[in-house]
Amino acid sequence: MVKELLDVHIEASKKAIEANRSPQLLYLLVHIRPPKELGFSELDLNLCLVLDRSTSMNGDRLEKVKSAASMIVDKLSEDDRFSLVVFSDRSEVIWPAKKVADKKVLVAMIERIAAFGGTEIHQGLEAGLQEVRRAQLPNYSNHLILLTDGHTYGDEEACVDLVRKAAKDGILFSGLGLGPDWNDRFLDELASLSGGDVAYIETPEQVFQELKQVFHGLDSAYARNVRLVTHFPPDITLTKAFRVSPTAQPLALNQHEMRLGSVEGRTPLSVLLEFSIDVQRAGQLVPMPIILTADIPYRSLRDQGVRKFHEVAVVAQAPKEDPPKSLLAAVQAWNLHQMNEKVWEDIEAGDVHAAEIRMEHLTSRLAEAGHMALARQLREEALRLSSQGEVSVDGRKRLKFGTRSLVSQTVGLPHFDHAEM
Incomplete structure (x- = not known):
């Protein structure tokens, strides 16, 4: 293993757990960044934009x-x-994968795009990935960005299969959803397969800024295709995972490894992990191995491994201790997001009463934390649920992505000494 290729710093919610207790939760906030002494160079981009041109995109949406x-x-x-x-x-390939010698020609072709037809995302994904694969993938930073405003029907599994295979080839998928009617859970599933992002674009006026934000940093990553090996000791279970930085995104709990994303420049890739630890005997140390693999483009290295071991003591009576501030802030914000997600689960299960109680509690929590816009939105949805028996589609998305973004907003970057590594 080549330990010096990445600096890995771990913050834990507890230094010790109590013996002979029922399963206990432990949180780890894992920060991954380039070593100070190593530089990095930018790779050329191999980027495909896959754009929805269905009839619903007609007008201001498509123009923006x-x-x-x-x-x-x-x-x-x-x-x-x-x-x-x-x-x-x-699908239609407007511009096949190649270097752009004359940008004016390409921009003119973009201007001629017109809206028509339904929405079949598989058609666009398949054609887009074919274009990305025309390059020598190890020599480029490979990305596919999908923008859609609607649901796809009947081809979801085929899309998942395409993105899963692309992720194994080091192709990163990111999704942008425009307006209220796209399937956020579906795009989240696709993004989690590769370590990519999903963004909610509420109005056409926001398209420019959101696409610019996704584009930023695509060619300046120090490490790509960063994965966490998810084999842990049998008495330790990884129950949930969430990327905190550089963007907030839930992560898929796969059987063998979890795709985390990229280490972009000097910004840490930070991940919050929730573990359940079975009953332990006093006097022992519980090993928490964090094993990562990554590609380091500037040194032409692939599948490089980095190991970092964290241990938790098992004692008869655990002392009271305050968790690190950045970890506490991350967990608190993450809990707000999870509470919000449970509201919609209650509604979908038909338990309106439980949803209303949870909404009231979450509204208070958001207001107490100073997130007044989100608290007001949730209060509006609670009133709508009470009077009409339903919530608005756009309100649900505002709350989902608004509470999700709190995780990245609340957590400060860690300050740690490279000598500790």
Whole structure:
């Protein structure tokens, strides 16, 4: 194992747990960043934009999307590879994967895109990934960005299979949902397979900024395809995981490894992990191995391993201790997001009474934490649920992505000494 390729710092919610107690929760906040002494160089991009051109995109939505796509083209370097695919109930390759010698020609082609047809995401994904794979993948930073405003029907499993295979090849998927009607759970599932992101774009006016934010940093990552090996001792279970930085995103608990994303420049890749630890005997140490693999492009290294071991003492009576402030803030914000998600689970299960009680509690918690806009939105949805028996689609998305973003907003970056590593 090559330990010096990544600096890994672990914050734990407890230094010790009590013996002979029922299973106990332990949180680890894992920060991953480049070593101070190592530099890095940017890789050329191999980027595909896959844009929804279905009838529902007609008008201001499509015009703003085309303007944002033109902005991306303007930011490409002469050595970047770019492809553009549009889809409705069929796909069309507007610009096959290649370097962009004349940006004006490509922008003119973007301007001619018109809306028609239904929404079949598999059509766009399949064509887009074919374009990405035309490059020598190890030599590039490989990304596919999908923008859609609607649901796809009947091809979800095929899409999952495509993105899962692409992730194994080091292709990162990110999804942008425009308006209230797209399937956020579906895009979350796709993004979690590769360690990518999902963003909610409420209005067409926000398309430019959101696409710019996703594009930023694509070519400046120090480590790519960072994965956490999820084999832990039999008495330790990883129950939940959430990426905190550089963007907030739930992570999929796969059987063998979890894809975390990339280490972008000097910004840490930070992940919050929740473990359940079975009953333990006093006097022993519980090992918590954090085993990572990653690609380091600037040194042409793939599947490099880094091990970091954390241990938790088992004592007869655990002392009272305050967890690190950054970890506490992350867990508190994460709990707010999880409470919000449980509201919608109650509603979908038909338990309106439980949802109303949870809404009231969460509204108070959000207000106490100073998140007044979210508290007001939740109060509006609670009134709508009480009077109409339902909540608004756009309100649910505002609350989902609003509470999700609290995790990244609340957590400060750690200060630690490289000599500790």
